[in-house]
Amino acid sequence: DTGVSQDPRHKITKRGQNVTFRCDPISEHNRLYWYRQTLGQGPEFLTYFQNEAQLEKSRLLSDRFSAERPKGSFSTLEIQRTEQGDSAMYLCASSLGGVVSYEQYFGPGTRLTVT
Amino acid sequence: AQSVTQLGSHVSVSEGALVLLRCNYSSSVPPYLFWYVQYPNQGLQLLLKYTTGATLVKGINGFEAEFKKSETSFHLTKPSAHMSDAAEYFCAVSDLRTGNQFYFGTGTSLTVIP
Numbered sequence: 001d002t003g004v005s006q007d008p009r010h011k012i013t014k015r016g017q018n019v020t021f022r023c024d025p026i027s028e029h030n031r032l033y034w035y036r037q038t039l040g041q042g043p044e045f046l047t048y049f050q051n052e053a054q055l056e057k058s059r060l061l062s063d064r065f066s067a068e069r070p071k072g073s074f075s076t077l078e079i080q081r082t083e084q085g086d087s088a089m090y091l092c093a094s095s096l097g098g099v100v101s102y103e104q105y106f107g108p109g110t111r112l113t114v115t
Numbered sequence: 116a117q118s119v120t121q122l123g124s125h126v127s128v129s130e131g132a133l134v135l136l137r138c139n140y141s142s143s144v145p146p147y148l149f150w151y152v153q154y155p156n157q158g159l160q161l162l163l164k165y166t167t168g169a170t171l172v173k174g175i176n177g178f179e180a181e182f183k184k185s186e187t188s189f190h191l192t193k194p195s196a197h198m199s200d201a202a203e204y205f206c207a208v209s210d211l212r213t214g215n216q217f218y219f220g221t222g223t224s225l226t227v228i229p
Contacts, residue, residue: 004158031215040124042205042219043159056216091158095215103149104217106158 004107006092012113013082020078021110025094032075033104034067035091043091049075050097082114117142119206121220129228134178134193136223138206141187148189149207149217150180159205165189176200201227 005024013019025032030051035043046065047057051072060066064082069075079086089111093104122137140146147166151159163174170182176199180191189206203224207217 033215033217040221042119042207042222043217045216045218048215093159097215102215103161103164104215105161106151108156108158111156 004092004094004105006090006107006110008110009108010111010113012115014115015082015084017082018078018080019082019112020076021090021092021112022074022076023092023094023107024074025092026105027073029094029096029105030072031095031097032069033093033095034075034077035093036061037089037091037109046077079112082112084114087112087114117146117208117210117218119208119218119220121204121206121223123223124221125224125226127226127228128196130198131195134191134196134200134225136191136204136206136225138180138189138191138220139187140189140206140208142208142210144210144212147209148180148182149209150174150178150189150191151205151207151219153203153205153222155202162191162204196225196227198227198229201225 007022033048034046037043049069064080067077089109091109092107095102095104118141120139149164150162163172165172165182173179178193203222205222206220
């Protein structure tokens with residue numbers, strides 16, 4: 001296992017379409033995170049999972065955003081009815097869980113462009 | 116609430132000169148602090164971290180950072196800049212209370228002048 005992978009790397013879609021991104025974490029990591037990064041900004045936390053449980057989702061940007069991790073392995077992030085303001089880089093990260101706040105390992109990101 | 120402030124969105128240094136990137140944090144409990152580097156069109160790579168113990172932390176590629184509680188700072192330094200250090204650098208904070216939610220600063224773009 002060489003790291004966190006994300007698919008696709010780039011996605012261009014028209015406003016109003018739905019998009020889904022996939023993230024495969026490092027295999028032994030039980031925590032998985034989604035972030036959004038816009039130009040000139042740092043990553044903004046969206047949601048995270050411990051195994052298959054979504055432990056924090058209040059910071060998802062709107063009800064058009066949803067995430068799943070059905071078997072505690074890979075995760076998907078879906079954006080429904082995309083808007084131009086959704087154009088950004090979507091980053092996935094994974095980490096070990098536990099008492100200590102372990103470092104997060106990031107994937108290469110999916111760049112979304114909404115036209 | 117936690118937050119991170121990175122002073123200076125753009126920093127330029129000459130090759131071989133000292134690199135200093137500033138990070139100040141706000142946290143009501145003992146923080147965990149991280150520096151990440153991002154190259155164009157890539158994800159973030161961990162440079163170094165502070166959790167507990169020694170306040171001077173050494174990372175990869177010759178970088179180090181010092182946790183100063185009294186100043187609520189975690190500045191990143193490197194004695195001698197290399198052309199390959201040109202990238203975007205992000206400071207992040209988390210703590211036990213919020214679990215693994217990382218709060219990132221807005222980043223500092225480092226340019227190295229030959």
